[in-house]
Amino acid sequence: MSYQQKRWSLTDLYPGTKSPELASAFEDLSTLVTAFEARRPECNSEIRAEAFMSIVKDLDGITVLVEKIYSFCGLYFSEDTQNQEAQNLMAKVEQFMAEIGNRTLFFELWWKQVDNENAERLIAQSGDYAYWLQAMRLFIPHTLTEPEEKIINLKNVTGVSALQMVYSSITNRYVFKLTVDGEEKELTRGELMTHVRESDPEVRAKAYQELYRVYAADASILGQIYQSTVRDWKNEQVGLRNHKSPIAARNLINDIPDQAVDTLLDVCQKNAPLFQRFFKLKAKWLGVECLRRYDIYAPVVESDKRYPFDSAGDMVLDAFKQFEPRFSKLAKRVFESDHLDSEVRKGKRGGAFCWPTGPDMTPWVLLNYQGKADDVSTMAHELGHAIHSMLSEEHNIFTYHSNLPLAETASTFGEMVLVDYLLQHEEDETVRRDILFTQVGDAYATILRQAYFALFEREAHDLINKGASVDELSQAYMQNLKDQFGDAVDVSDEFKWEWVSIPHIFEVPFYVYAYTFGQLLVLSLYRQYKEEGQDFIPRYTKILSTGGSKAPVKVLSEAGIDIYDPAFWQGGFDVLKGLIEQLEEIPVEK
Numbered sequence: 001m002s003y004q005q006k007r008w009s010l011t012d013l014y015p016g017t018k019s020p021e022l023a024s025a026f027e028d029l030s031t032l033v034t035a036f037e038a039r040r041p042e043c044n045s046e047i048r049a050e051a052f053m054s055i056v057k058d059l060d061g062i063t064v065l066v067e068k069i070y071s072f073c074g075l076y077f078s079e080d081t082q083n084q085e086a087q088n089l090m091a092k093v094e095q096f097m098a099e100i101g102n103r104t105l106f107f108e109l110w111w112k113q114v115d116n117e118n119a120e121r122l123i124a125q126s127g128d129y130a131y132w133l134q135a136m137r138l139f140i141p142h143t144l145t146e147p148e149e150k151i152i153n154l155k156n157v158t159g160v161s162a163l164q165m166v167y168s169s170i171t172n173r174y175v176f177k178l179t180v181d182g183e184e185k186e187l188t189r190g191e192l193m194t195h196v197r198e199s200d201p202e203v204r205a206k207a208y209q210e211l212y213r214v215y216a217a218d219a220s221i222l223g224q225i226y227q228s229t230v231r232d233w234k235n236e237q238v239g240l241r242n243h244k245s246p247i248a249a250r251n252l253i254n255d256i257p258d259q260a261v262d263t264l265l266d267v268c269q270k271n272a273p274l275f276q277r278f279f280k281l282k283a284k285w286l287g288v289e290c291l292r293r294y295d296i297y298a299p300v301v302e303s304d305k306r307y308p309f310d311s312a313g314d315m316v317l318d319a320f321k322q323f324e325p326r327f328s329k330l331a332k333r334v335f336e337s338d339h340l341d342s343e344v345r346k347g348k349r350g351g352a353f354c355w356p357t358g359p360d361m362t363p364w365v366l367l368n369y370q371g372k373a374d375d376v377s378t379m380a381h382e383l384g385h386a387i388h389s390m391l392s393e394e395h396n397i398f399t400y401h402s403n404l405p406l407a408e409t410a411s412t413f414g415e416m417v418l419v420d421y422l423l424q425h426e427e428d429e430t431v432r433r434d435i436l437f438t439q440v441g442d443a444y445a446t447i448l449r450q451a452y453f454a455l456f457e458r459e460a461h462d463l464i465n466k467g468a469s470v471d472e473l474s475q476a477y478m479q480n481l482k483d484q485f486g487d488a489v490d491v492s493d494e495f496k497w498e499w500v501s502i503p504h505i506f507e508v509p510f511y512v513y514a515y516t517f518g519q520l521l522v523l524s525l526y527r528q529y530k531e532e533g534q535d536f537i538p539r540y541t542k543i544l545s546t547g548g549s550k551a552p553v554k555v556l557s558e559a560g561i562d563i564y565d566p567a568f569w570q571g572g573f574d575v576l577k578g579l580i581e582q583l584e585e586i587p588v589e590k
């Protein structure tokens with residue numbers, strides 16, 4: 001099979017931006033929403049199950065069409081973000097969607113007010129919609145009266161949301177200076193951070209020092225913004241909404257029980273020494289006594305192997321096929337439907353994504369393929385997402401998307417399958433070593449680093465609510481780094497400002513542990529696969545094909561996984577231990 005690197009086709013959605021089909025889709029949507037609004041008087045607690053389901057199905061139909069139109073415009077915009085027609089279309093569609101959202105909102109508001117007995121009666125008859133209906137009601141105990149909710153919304157716009165905007169305005173204006181090849185350059189943060197992966201140790205150190213020089217200059221103001229954000233979170237989530245703790249509010253959004261999150265973070269802390277062992281090994285490979293924090297992402301004798309697009313496609317499909325032929329067939333569907341945009345073009349959106357547009361359609365995948373080993377992994381990752389969606393296509397528009405903590409399962413698992421395949425087929429030791437080092441390094445960044453951010457957040461929320469100053473928070477952050485790195489990494493003083501540079505902890509408190517959860521889950525699943533072989537596959541496929549039609553705990557417990565059990569999470573770390581042991585066996589070259 002030989003695939004070309006090219007632009008995707010969107011004709012499975014609409015023939016074009018000026019097509020009569022797209023124009024009439026907008027009109028159809030308006031008609032459907034008007035008809036839906038007319039059903040409002042039917043919404044009362046005594047409604048018959050048939051009538052209720054017919055309202056739900058109407059909303060389903062509206063949402064399917066919304067997704068289809070929105071996806072078409074969003075994908076078209078991604079093809080060329082500089083295209084003014086695409087920009088205008090995007091603005092139009094966003095305005096239109098906001099209006100539709102407001103006009104259909106009454107259903108959710110009403111549904112949360114239905115008494116438990118009637119809600120259970122209706123859920124029992126709702127088939128595949130059950131979890132979606134239940135999940136909306138999880139927030140009832142934490143919902144205030146309508147006037148109170150309105151006041152919070154109104155005051156948030158000029159309150160905490162405005163503060164978060166100020167944070168992002170301040171930090172997005174930053175310009176970083178770095179001397180590259182004898183010439184001083186002005187860089188964005190993204191550009192600056194590419195230099196921490198360079199082979200010159202001096203450049204890596206300079207890049208970090210510059211990053212924190214700039215953040216430290218504003219640390220007291222950024223720290224104040226954080227303190228207020230944290231106090232606001234507590235006042236609202238704990239004080240007004242009755243969540244047990246600041247992190248519990250996020251756990252409910254993820255629908256993961258508090259105790260499971262605590263167990264996850266505990267196991268991570270216990271495994272900090274495992275990554276310390278990795279960093280000590282890395283120091284040997286870099287020929288230094290002790291690794292500096294600057295060197296965490298340093299390349300270890302990087303291989304310059306390149307993979308042409310068609311052979312990368314073959315490798316990924318072949319790796320999937322070796323795992324389970326059905327996975328390979330589904331991934332092929334993306335290529336064959338012409339839903340893959342892999343070219344590098346000016347104006348095209350950077351990075352990579354998979355965009356599912358509805359349960360009845362093959363998802364679209366965007367890559368900027370340049371032939372590095374990383375690009376092949378990214379291909380496996382995004383196709384993994386696509387497979388996940390296609391496996392859950394039996395569900396409805398509200399339940400085929402998996403919950404956040406499970407959203408990265410198939411993608412990360414796909415990468416693992418590819419890595420295994422590459423290690424099996426690669427004879428060049430340098431390339432093998434590069435693959436292993438990259439894998440463990442990436443696992444550090446998504447598992448342990450994010451877990452320690454979450455641990456810091458938990459502590460910072462506590463400290464701030466007891467009146468801690470910005471300097472005290474920085475001290476706590478340094479202690480957090482010391483716990484994480486032990487004597488394996490030398491952390492210089494400016495890293496005490498790292499926390500003020502992490503947008504997630506400002507903008508979405510406690511979001512970061514979802515990364516830890518997802519990656520560690522995949523590693524643990526992978527270990528089960530290695531142990532059980534083919535027996536594992538039906539269980540795994542079932543997890544994926546459940547989509548978002550059940551609570552994460554339930555999806556996993558039905559597959560025999562107990563996320564309350566530390567041993568399950570430890571299984572993930574054991575996979576990494578195996579990889580580190582493989583690396584330790586290779587004689588160090590200097």
Ligand SMILES: [Zn+2]
Nearest residue numbers: 381385408411
């Ligand atoms: Zn992903």
